[in-house]
Amino acid sequence: MIEISGLRKTYRSRKRSVVAVDGVDLHVGEGEVFGVLGQSGAGKSTLLRCVNMLERPDAGTVAVGGLELTNLRRERLRVARHGIGMIHQHFALLSSRTVAGNVAFALEVTGAPRAERKARVAELLELVGLSERADAYPAQLSGGQKQRVGIARALAARPKVLLSDEATSALDPETTESILRLLLDLNRRLGLTILLITHEMTVVKRICTSAAVMRDGRFVESGTVAGLLRQPGSELARDLFPLDTSASVATAGGGVTIVDITVSGDEADEPIIADLARRFASDVRILSGSVETLAATRAGRWRLALPGAPEDNSEALEYLRKRGVTL
Amino acid sequence: MTWSEVFELLSVGFQETAWMVGVATLLTAVGGLLVGVLLVLTDRGGLLPAPPVNAVLGLIVNVGRSLPFIILLVAVIPFTRAVVGTSIGTDAAIVPLTIGAIPFFARIVESALREVPADVVAAATAMGATRRQIVGKVLLREALPGLVAGLTITVIALVGYSAMAGVVGGGGLGDLAIRYGYQRFETEVMIATVVALVVLVQVVQMVGDVLARRLTRR
Ligand SMILES: Nc1ncnc2c1ncn2[C@@H]1O[C@H](COP(=O)(O)OP(=O)(O)O)[C@@H](O)[C@H]1O
Ligand SMILES: [Mg+2]
Numbered sequence: 171m172i173e174i175s176g177l178r179k180t181y182r183s184r185k186r187s188v189v190a191v192d193g194v195d196l197h198v199g200e201g202e203v204f205g206v207l208g209q210s211g212a213g214k215s216t217l218l219r220c221v222n223m224l225e226r227p228d229a230g231t232v233a234v235g236g237l238e239l240t241n242l243r244r245e246r247l248r249v250a251r252h253g254i255g256m257i258h259q260h261f262a263l264l265s266s267r268t269v270a271g272n273v274a275f276a277l278e279v280t281g282a283p284r285a286e287r288k289a290r291v292a293e294l295l296e297l298v299g300l301s302e303r304a305d306a307y308p309a310q311l312s313g314g315q316k317q318r319v320g321i322a323r324a325l326a327a328r329p330k331v332l333l334s335d336e337a338t339s340a341l342d343p344e345t346t347e348s349i350l351r352l353l354l355d356l357n358r359r360l361g362l363t364i365l366l367i368t369h370e371m372t373v374v375k376r377i378c379t380s381a382a383v384m385r386d387g388r389f390v391e392s393g394t395v396a397g398l399l400r401q402p403g404s405e406l407a408r409d410l411f412p413l414d415t416s417a418s419v420a421t422a423g424g425g426v427t428i429v430d431i432t433v434s435g436d437e438a439d440e441p442i443i444a445d446l447a448r449r450f451a452s453d454v455r456i457l458s459g460s461v462e463t464l465a466a467t468r469a470g471r472w473r474l475a476l477p478g479a480p481e482d483n484s485e486a487l488e489y490l491r492k493r494g495v496t497l
Numbered sequence: 498m499t500w501s502e503v504f505e506l507l508s509v510g511f512q513e514t515a516w517m518v519g520v521a522t523l524l525t526a527v528g529g530l531l532v533g534v535l536l537v538l539t540d541r542g543g544l545l546p547a548p549p550v551n552a553v554l555g556l557i558v559n560v561g562r563s564l565p566f567i568i569l570l571v572a573v574i575p576f577t578r579a580v581v582g583t584s585i586g587t588d589a590a591i592v593p594l595t596i597g598a599i600p601f602f603a604r605i606v607e608s609a610l611r612e613v614p615a616d617v618v619a620a621a622t623a624m625g626a627t628r629r630q631i632v633g634k635v636l637l638r639e640a641l642p643g644l645v646a647g648l649t650i651t652v653i654a655l656v657g658y659s660a661m662a663g664v665v666g667g668g669g670l671g672d673l674a675i676r677y678g679y680q681r682f683e684t685e686v687m688i689a690t691v692v693a694l695v696v697l698v699q700v701v702q703m704v705g706d707v708l709a710r711r712l713t714r715r
Binding site (some may be wrong): 219224248249250251254256258259260261262263265266268269275276278280307309323324327333372413445 | 529538539614616617619620621622624626630634635638639641712714715
């Protein structure tokens with residue numbers, strides 16, 4: 171749905187130039203929720219703004235829904251933008267219009283006839299649960315409500331793709347949760363493809379099927395969330411799912427083998443540790459760990475202590491590997 | 498001089514001022530909006546970036562802003578004669594008033610439009626709005642309370658400028674105060690005129706404030 175390759179963007183001013191995006195390749199499949207995670211200044215917003223050409227890339231190509239955008243003429247690009255919704259960190263609503271008026275604006279720009287607009291606005295406000303506030307002005311709304319208006323407006327022209335620039339970063343945790351739930355719901359019900367950028371791990375954890383970690387304009391890691399969890403040494407997996415690695419155990423006679431294991435998908439719900447204990451080391455201990463539900467999958471991570479030196483446990487480790495566990 | 502004579506003078510002066518300031522305000526509103534919008538559009542990061550045009554326009558506006566009004570009044574006499582047919586009288590005074598006020602209001606328009614947050618404009622662009630829609634439905638509409646407040650300031654500045662219209666025989670309240678009070682020491686006329694001007698400015702400001710407040714949804 172979104173195909174980006176070799177994307178580069180440099181901001182130049184008289185004094186200095188900043189390479190904001192430095193060669194990014196990205197593929198977001200239809201119906202996917204892709205999260206780009208990174209610290210402030212990593213180039214996330216620039217990347218996102220290149221997807222709908224709010225920023226012109228210096229190099230590389232961007233295609234949305236099979237349409238290459240980088241070389242489109244202004245009028246064709248304007249029409250193509252109707253198919254790409256966008257929501258913003260600070261909502262970017264028109265303060266002079268009501269909730270209904272803000273949503274109607276998105277229909278006005280597509281040239282929808284007045285008669286259709288009214289019904290569609292009502293439908294969209296229903297969708298985001300704001301029908302009662304149709305006549306309120308943005309200044310009278312809470313942050314979460316403002317973002318719902320932003321979402322309704324972004325969906326007005328029935329886009330296939332939604333771009334989200336830190337949509338929950340100005341919201342408190344509870345409101346964040348409700349907005350994420352709404353996005354996930356829209357993704358599932360409308361088959362909406364979502365590309366979001368965030369600096370919050372919880373957003374990725376909660377709704378993303380795939381993710382990338384961005385640093386200094388580049389992707390340092392990228393893949394499905396399930397895949398990244400299995401990837402040894404993945405930063406995302408480590409941050410998504412911190413394991414208390416200080417947990418240790420006093421070495422009894424004969425030594426101890428400490429292993430960190432990660433399971434995802436169906437395996438996460440199976441009694442792996444119990445099986446392990448039954449078959450090999452009855453004294454297996456859990457030093458730290460947890461099981462969590464992510465958007466796309468369930469996953470568990472544990473640090474285990476097996477009695478005996480690593481050589482003595484090779485069979486047990488082999489067993490874990492066979493069960494699809496990442497060590 | 499009797500009070501009824503004073504009243505007669507005031508009434509004529511008021512009508513002249515109202516006419517000059519009223520027409521000049523209308524023309525200034527149109528001209529100032531146009532120039533102000535162009536200043537914003539042609540700016541480097543604007544919707545129609547054209548730095549050379551922006552620089553030239555900015556220079557013209559600054560020249561207009563820096564000329565003392567009395568000099569402008571005389572300097573535009575040939576132009577006034579070409580437009581109005583005469584360079585003296587109330588109608589003729591409207592030309593320099595408008596030329597003096599357009600740069601003033603244009604800068605106010607420019608700064609009011611710049612107050613519209615960049616991400617609101619970006620959002621409209623991302624939605625696929627045309628530039629015309631962005632100017633009309635986003636920039637001007639969002640800046641409307643500021644524009645109304647700015648126009649109020651401009652009207653009051655015009656009332657002030659119009660006092661000098663007497664130089665070209667424009668008449669008006671300000672001219673009355675100067676001629677009777679300053680030159681002939683008719684203190685009652687001067688005081689009455691000044692009171693009338695204060696009331697006029699007060700009313701304009703109040704109407705402007707109320708309008709701007711009604712339009713504000715923040
Ligand atoms: N309009 C701009 N002009 C100049 N530099 C910019 C501009 N926008 C962003 N940058 C710079 O580009 C880098 C990436 O910014 P941004 O894409 O906003 O990162 P993020 O969204 O990850 O915080 C930063 O160093 C920032 O200062
Ligand atoms: Mg950002």
